[in-house]
Amino acid sequence: MNYFSPTRSALSTAVYPIQLIAAFPSDASEWISEFFQNRDDLKQKNTALEATNLLNNIRLQKLQNLERENMRLRQLLGSSFRLTERVLVAELLSIDLDPFSQQVIINKGLYQNIFNGQPVLDAHGVMGQVTEVNKFSSRVVLLTDPSHGLPVQINRNGLRAVAIGRGMGEPLKLEHLAHNADVRVGDVLVTSGLGGRFPVGYPVGTIIHINYPQGKAFADISVRPAAQLETSRELLLVLPNAPRAENKQVIPAEDLQ
Amino acid sequence: MVSNKASQGGSIIVITIIIAMLLMLIPIAESLRFARPEWVLMTLIYWAMALPHRVGVGFAWCIGLLMDVLMGGALGIEAFSYAFVIYLILRFHLQLRQYPLWQQALSIMSLVLVVNVPAVVMSSNFASWQVLLPALTTTLLWPIIYAFLRALRRAFHVS
Numbered sequence: 577m578n579y580f581s582p583t584r585s586a587l588s589t590a591v592y593p594i595q596l597i598a599a600f601p602s603d604a605s606e607w608i609s610e611f612f613q614n615r616d617d618l619k620q621k622n623t624a625l626e627a628t629n630l631l632n633n634i635r636l637q638k639l640q641n642l643e644r645e646n647m648r649l650r651q652l653l654g655s656s657f658r659l660t661e662r663v664l665v666a667e668l669l670s671i672d673l674d675p676f677s678q679q680v681i682i683n684k685g686l687y688q689n690i691f692n693g694q695p696v697l698d699a700h701g702v703m704g705q706v707t708e709v710n711k712f713s714s715r716v717v718l719l720t721d722p723s724h725g726l727p728v729q730i731n732r733n734g735l736r737a738v739a740i741g742r743g744m745g746e747p748l749k750l751e752h753l754a755h756n757a758d759v760r761v762g763d764v765l766v767t768s769g770l771g772g773r774f775p776v777g778y779p780v781g782t783i784i785h786i787n788y789p790q791g792k793a794f795a796d797i798s799v800r801p802a803a804q805l806e807t808s809r810e811l812l813l814v815l816p817n818a819p820r821a822e823n824k825q826v827i828p829a830e831d832l833q
Numbered sequence: 834m835v836s837n838k839a840s841q842g843g844s845i846i847v848i849t850i851i852i853a854m855l856l857m858l859i860p861i862a863e864s865l866r867f868a869r870p871e872w873v874l875m876t877l878i879y880w881a882m883a884l885p886h887r888v889g890v891g892f893a894w895c896i897g898l899l900m901d902v903l904m905g906g907a908l909g910i911e912a913f914s915y916a917f918v919i920y921l922i923l924r925f926h927l928q929l930r931q932y933p934l935w936q937q938a939l940s941i942m943s944l945v946l947v948v949n950v951p952a953v954v955m956s957s958n959f960a961s962w963q964v965l966l967p968a969l970t971t972t973l974l975w976p977i978i979y980a981f982l983r984a985l986r987r988a989f990h991v992s
Contacts, residue, residue, distance in 0.1 A: 598858035671858040673905040
């Protein structure tokens with residue numbers, strides 16, 4: 577079916593130098609501004625970072641405790657618990673692509689075992705997924721792209737929905753939720769893991785607006801993405817875990833093979 | 834001797850097109866992104882008009898394909914529209930050369946609109962008025978680009 581993707585990938589690898597050169601001016605200006613930062617600024621930044629690091633460490637300890645407790649409880653229930661995912665850090669190329677689609681190029685490719693459909697996160701939430709893998713780079717479609725849909729659930733009550741992108745800095749849209757669905761402004765959405773592309777439980781966004789249009793079957797729900805799509809330069813690529821068993825009682829892993 | 838001269842000219846054409854590609858990719862302010870002029874198409878149009886025997890429909894198609902890959906669009910959209918525009922330019926290059934610059938610029942505005950049509954039909958932001966902006970900026974820039982490329986062509990004796 578995909579006869580053209582090898583061609584496209586080869587062409588993309590061939591034009592990658594042009595993209596690198598186009599990204600050079602903004603990279604260079606960043607290096608220069610970093611190089612000429614004064615000492616006090618750096619010191620201040622360092623103190624702030626140390627403080628956040630301390631806070632994060634404390635939170636992490638708590639989280640590890642909770643995780644272990646969760647695992648024990650799940651063992652009691654007889655279902656297996658998924659280990660934490662591993663991630664790979666990539667940097668995005670500062671170039672402009674087609675303004676009518678929400679895509680970015682990252683500097684990791686086949687050599688780093690990136691694969692098609694790999695989930696991409698930033699420090700705050702889900703960013704999108706890989707759509708094209710080349711030798712040294714890949715193309716990532718962001719979750720705000722109009723062609724992108726993401727299976728989500730509401731953290732408060734587990735209500736499942738699909739978040740569709742609307743492009744160009746617009747909020748996401750939750751599709752096909754009835755007027756009487758239990759949705760509130762401020763609800764946090766996380767990935768539901770349905771569809772098998774994204775791991776469960778990563779933050780997607782917050783519901784900022786709900787509208788009930790008269791005479792329409794479904795509510796009109798806007799979601800602000802948690803990821804900082806405009807400012808993040810470092811992305812995290814989720815590496816797949818070996819065991820993907822969700823609930824051994826329902827589907828024994830042996831039966832699947 | 835003729836072939837030697839031709840190869841020298843070819844490198845100038847390729848270099849200008851690569852620079853145009855870089856101008857398409859270089860990040861600019863978010864508000865100006867939709868108004869980015871069609872640098873590559875402008876360069877191709879100039880060369881097709883000035884040297885129709887050097888820049889053909891096939892060449893334009895190949896450049897368009899590279900633009901599709903560079904900009905992350907669906908494969909073949911820009912390729913088709915570039916080839917189509919260059920076909921029209923080649924067909925009418927003798928008339929176009931006679932026009933005053935502003936009239937040339939207006940013809941090019943209509944051609945850039947032609948380029949944008951397939952891209953717009955393929956995208957989901959169908960009714961956005963912003964798709965008209967590149968045609969406008971391209972028209973405004975055409976006299977400058979024309980003068981610049983003509984000076985370049987004369988300086989390097991591209992033929």
